Amino acid sequence: MPLWPGNHNELNLIIAKNHAEHNCHASRIEMGMHTATHIDFPLHHIKNGKTSSDYPLSRFTGKASVINCFSKQDEFNHEKIESYINKDCPDILILRSRKKEIKSDKFDWNFPVLDQKSIDLFVKFSIKMIGVDNVSV
Numbered sequence: 001m002p003l004w005p006g007n008h009n010e011l012n013l014i015i016a017k018n019h020a021e022h023n024c025h026a027s028r029i030e031m032g033m034h035t036a037t038h039i040d041f042p043l044h045h046i047k048n049g050k051t052s053s054d055y056p057l058s059r060f061t062g063k064a065s066v067i068n069c070f071s072k073q074d075e076f077n078h079e080k081i082e083s084y085i086n087k088d089c090p091d092i093l094i095l096r097s098r099k100k101e102i103k104s105d106k107f108d109w110n111f112p113v114l115d116q117k118s119i120d121l122f123v124k125f126s127i128k129m130i131g132v133d134n135v136s137v
Contacts, residue, residue: 010030010031010032011029011030011031011032012029012030012031013027013028013029013030014027014028014029014030015027016028039052039060041054041055059128059129060128060129061091062090062091062092062128062129063090063091063092064090064091064092064093064094064131065084065090065092065093065094066094066095066096067080067081067084067093067094067095067096068096069081069095069096069097069112076095076097076112076113076114076115076118078115078117078118078121081093081095081118081121082121085121085125085127089125090127091127091128091129092127092128092129092130092131093122093127093129093130093131094130094131094132094133095130095131095132095133096133097111097112097132097133097134111134112134114130
């Protein structure tokens, strides 16, 4: 799995207990918050921004729709997003930009990003949450 560059995102499996010392085996996973699936809360980019405890769990549930936005361009296709929102108007959008799974551990900086027109659509239609199959938006 590719990780965002930097040592803050190391993924480690640590043996916490072993049979010789503890009469059992136990391990733990240690990883940065940007490893695999996660949610970026406002605090990630905004000093004193909101954290997970500032939102009710209901904020993260609702009708979800998946939009296939496959493109060779470096942006998601906002026209396709708009036509889908107009007919379905979900609470949560999951934007797929890849047809295949990632099979390399090498980080790829060439990932699609959201353009301003797409962001404006999310605000206009009160989309509660956006999910992507990318390293970032």
